[in-house]
Amino acid sequence: MSPSSRHAKVYWTGFAVIMALLIIAPLVLPEFWRRFLTEILIWGLLAMSSDILIGYVGMVSFGHSAFFGLGMYGAAAAILMTNPPSLWLAILYGLAGSAGVALFVAYFSTRLRDIYFAITTLIFAQIFYVIIFTWTEVTGGENGLSFSRPQLGIPGVYTTPFTSTTLHWFVLAVVAVSYLVLRRITQSPFGMVLQSIRENEARTRAVGYPVERYKIVAVMLSGLFAGLAGVLYAIQNRFAAPDFVYFLVSGEVVIFNVMGGIGTLVGPIVGAGFFLGLREGFSRLFPWIASTFNLPQIAEAPYLIPVGIIFIAMVIFMPQGLLGFARRWLNR
Amino acid sequence: MDFLWHVWDALAANRDIIVIQTVNGIVTGMILALVASGLTLIFGIMDVVNFAHGELFMLGAYVGVIVLAATGSFWTALIVSVLTVALIGAVLQITTLRPLIGRDPLTTILATFGISLVLQNYALWQFGPVARKIQEPFTGQFTLFYLQYPWYRLVIAGLSAAIITALYLFLRYSTYGIWIRATTQDRVMAQAMGIPVPSVHTAVFAIGAGMAAASGVLFGPLVGVNHAMGLDWVLKAFIVVVVGGMGNLGGSIAASIFISLLEAYASIWVSPSQAIIVSSVVLILTLLFRPTGLFVPTPK
Numbered sequence: 251m252s253p254s255s256r257h258a259k260v261y262w263t264g265f266a267v268i269m270a271l272l273i274i275a276p277l278v279l280p281e282f283w284r285r286f287l288t289e290i291l292i293w294g295l296l297a298m299s300s301d302i303l304i305g306y307v308g309m310v311s312f313g314h315s316a317f318f319g320l321g322m323y324g325a326a327a328a329i330l331m332t333n334p335p336s337l338w339l340a341i342l343y344g345l346a347g348s349a350g351v352a353l354f355v356a357y358f359s360t361r362l363r364d365i366y367f368a369i370t371t372l373i374f375a376q377i378f379y380v381i382i383f384t385w386t387e388v389t390g391g392e393n394g395l396s397f398s399r400p401q402l403g404i405p406g407v408y409t410t411p412f413t414s415t416t417l418h419w420f421v422l423a424v425v426a427v428s429y430l431v432l433r434r435i436t437q438s439p440f441g442m443v444l445q446s447i448r449e450n451e452a453r454t455r456a457v458g459y460p461v462e463r464y465k466i467v468a469v470m471l472s473g474l475f476a477g478l479a480g481v482l483y484a485i486q487n488r489f490a491a492p493d494f495v496y497f498l499v500s501g502e503v504v505i506f507n508v509m510g511g512i513g514t515l516v517g518p519i520v521g522a523g524f525f526l527g528l529r530e531g532f533s534r535l536f537p538w539i540a541s542t543f544n545l546p547q548i549a550e551a552p553y554l555i556p557v558g559i560i561f562i563a564m565v566i567f568m569p570q571g572l573l574g575f576a577r578r579w580l581n582r
Numbered sequence: 583m584d585f586l587w588h589v590w591d592a593l594a595a596n597r598d599i600i601v602i603q604t605v606n607g608i609v610t611g612m613i614l615a616l617v618a619s620g621l622t623l624i625f626g627i628m629d630v631v632n633f634a635h636g637e638l639f640m641l642g643a644y645v646g647v648i649v650l651a652a653t654g655s656f657w658t659a660l661i662v663s664v665l666t667v668a669l670i671g672a673v674l675q676i677t678t679l680r681p682l683i684g685r686d687p688l689t690t691i692l693a694t695f696g697i698s699l700v701l702q703n704y705a706l707w708q709f710g711p712v713a714r715k716i717q718e719p720f721t722g723q724f725t726l727f728y729l730q731y732p733w734y735r736l737v738i739a740g741l742s743a744a745i746i747t748a749l750y751l752f753l754r755y756s757t758y759g760i761w762i763r764a765t766t767q768d769r770v771m772a773q774a775m776g777i778p779v780p781s782v783h784t785a786v787f788a789i790g791a792g793m794a795a796a797s798g799v800l801f802g803p804l805v806g807v808n809h810a811m812g813l814d815w816v817l818k819a820f821i822v823v824v825v826g827g828m829g830n831l832g833g834s835i836a837a838s839i840f841i842s843l844l845e846a847y848a849s850i851w852v853s854p855s856q857a858i859i860v861s862s863v864v865l866i867l868t869l870l871f872r873p874t875g876l877f878v879p880t881p882k
Contacts, residue, residue: 310688310691310692312691358866358869358870359869361869361870361873362824362869362873364687364688365631365687365688365691366824368631368688368691369631369820369823369824370824370865370869372817372820373817373820373821373862373865374862376817376858377858377859377862380855380856380858380859381859383855384853384855384856497813501695501699504692504695505696508692550707551707552703552706552707554699554700554702554703555700555703555704555707557699558696558697558699558700558703559696559700561692561696561699562678562693562696562697562700565682565689565692565693565696566678566681566682566693569685569689
C-alpha cells in the first residue's frame with residue numbers, strides 16, 4: 251500500500267469518526283451544550299472561510315464581520331418578505347448580500363497587500379456597520395431585526411419545524427459540505443495558484459497568472475462562505491443585529507484562526523471551539539473565584555482579559571496554532 | 583448667474599456654521615495628527631501596525647481622569663498621563679513585540695489586537711461603561727462672528743502642533759533622533775554601527791504611546807472618556823496613514839487636517855457618526871488613483 255493511499259484511508263476514517271460523533275452529539279447532550287456545539291460549528295464555518303485568505307493566500311482580513319453580517323441581514327430580508335418564510339430563499343438572499351459586499355470589498359482592497367489589506371478590510375467593514383447601524387428604517391438600527399425561524403423542507407411540498415437537534419444536523423450538513431468543497435478548492439489548480447501567491451507573489455505574476463483576479467475571486471469565495479455562516483447564525487438565533495457587523499467579530503474570527511492553526515481549514519473550527527470553551531470556562535471561573543476567595547471585584551472580570559493574554563501568548567510561542575503540528579498530516 | 587447667487591446666498595446664510603466647522607475641523611485634525619504621527623512613527627521604524635494605539639489613547643485619558651481627580655491640576659494630569667502610558671507602552675513592547683522582531687509584520691497586528699482587547703476590557707471592568715468627564719483647564723470663550731467659541735479648543739490645536747514640532751526637531755537634530763532615523767533606514771547597518779536597535783524600538787513605542795496619551799487627555803474634555811473611545815480614533819488614524827502615505831510624517835499631518843475638515847463639513851448635513859463614510863470615500867478614491875498616498879511627492 252502506498253503511503254498516500256494509506257494516508258487517505260486514515261484521513262477519511264478520522265473524518266467519518268468525527269462526523270459520527272457530531273451526528274450523535276445532539277442526542278446525548280443537554281439542550282445548552284447542544285446549542286453550544288451548533289454555535290461552534292457556525293463560528294467554525296466563518297473562521298474556515300477566513301482561513302482561505304489567511305492560510306492560503308496570506309491575506310489577513312479584518313472585515314469578515316461585514317460578510318457575516320450581510321449574510322444575516324440578507325436572510326432576515328428573505329424571511330421577513332416571504333410568507334411562509336422559506337429556508338432556501340433565506341440562504342439565497344444571504345449569499346447574494348454577502349457576495350455583493352464581497353465584490354465591493356474585494357475590488358478595492360486587493361489593490362493593497364499585507365497590512366494595508368488588513369486595514370482596508372477593517373475600514374470597509376466599519377462602513378457597513380455604520381450604514382446598518384444608522385439606516386433604522388430598513389435595518390432596524392441598533393435593535394436589529396427579529397423574525398421567526400423558517401421551516402426545514404421545501405415549502406408547498408413537505409416542511410417540518412426545526413428542533414434544536416434537526417437544526418444541529420442541518421448546520422452540520424452545511425458545514426461539512428462547505429468543508430469538503432473548500433478542501434477540494436484548495437487542492438485544485440486554482441488553490442495551488444492561491445498558495446503560490448502566498449509563497450511568492452512576484453514570481454506568480456511573472457509566470458503569467460493574473461494575481462489580482464485570483465485575489466478578487468479568493469476574497470469573494472471567502473465572503474460567500476462567511477455569508478453562509480451568517481445565514482446559519484440568523485436562522486439559529488432568529489435575529490440580525492448590528493453587533494455582528496462590528497469589527498470585534500472580525501477580530502474574533504482572526505483569533506479562531508490563530509488559535510486553531512491557519513492553513514488547515516479544520517484548525518479554525520477547533521480554534522472556535524477552544525475560544526468559546528475558554529469563554530464559557532472563564533465566565534464560570536470568575537464568579538467561582540469571587541465567591542470562594544471572597545474577592546467580589548473578580549466576579550465582573552471580562553473573559554476577554556485572560557483569553558486576550560492566552561491569544562497573545564499563542565501568537566508569540568505557538569504561531570502554528572493547536573492544529574499546526576498536524577497540518578501536513580491533515581492536508582496531504 | 584442666478585444659480586451662483588443662490589449658492590452664495592445659501593453659503594452666506596450658513597456662514598457662521600461653515601466658519602465654526604472649519605475651526606472645529608482644524609482642531610480635530612491636529613489631535614488626529616498627534617494620534618496618527620505616533621502610529622506612523624511606530625510603523626515607519628518597526629513595521630508594527632499598532633492596533634492598540636486607540637487603547638493607549640483611551641488609557642491616557644483614563645489616567646488623566648484619575649490624576650485630575652487626585653491633584654486637581656489639568657497640566658499635572660497631562661504630564662503624569664503621558665509618562666505613565668509611555669512606561670506602559672515600553673513594557674508592552676518588551677513583553678509582546680520584542681519576541682516578534684523578524685517575523686511577518688502581520689503577526690504584530692495580531693499581537694497588538696490582543697493587547698487592545700485586554701486593555702479595552704480592563705478599562706470596562708475597572709471604570710464601568712459610564713463615560714467620565716475631564717474638566718477643561720480654563721473655560722474662557724471668544725466671539726467668532728456672532729458665536730461663542732471656547733479658547734480651550736484652539737489651545738489643544740496649538741499644543742498638538744507644538745508636540746508634533748518637538749517630535750520633528752527631536753528626530754531631525756538630536757543624537758537619539760538620528761539613531762531612530764538610522765534604524766528606520768537600515769536596521770542591520772544601524773546595529774552594525776553600534777546603535778542599540780532593540781532599545782530604539784522600545785523607546786519609539788514609548789514615545790508613540792506617550793503621544794497617544796497626550797491626545798487622549800487633551801481631547802477628553804471635548805467628548806467624555808469611555809472604554810470604547812479608542813476605536814474611532816484608531817480607524818481614522820489608519821485612514822489618515824493610508825491616505826497620507828504610510829510612514830510619512832508630513833503626509834499624515836496633511837491628511838489628518840484634510841480628512842477632519844471634510845468630516846466637519848459633512849457633519850453639517852449628516853450625523854457625525856455617518857461622517858466617517860466621507861473619509862472612507864476619500865480612502866477609496868486614494869486607493870483607486872494614488873495607492874501610495876495623496877500627500878507623497880513622487881511615487882517611486
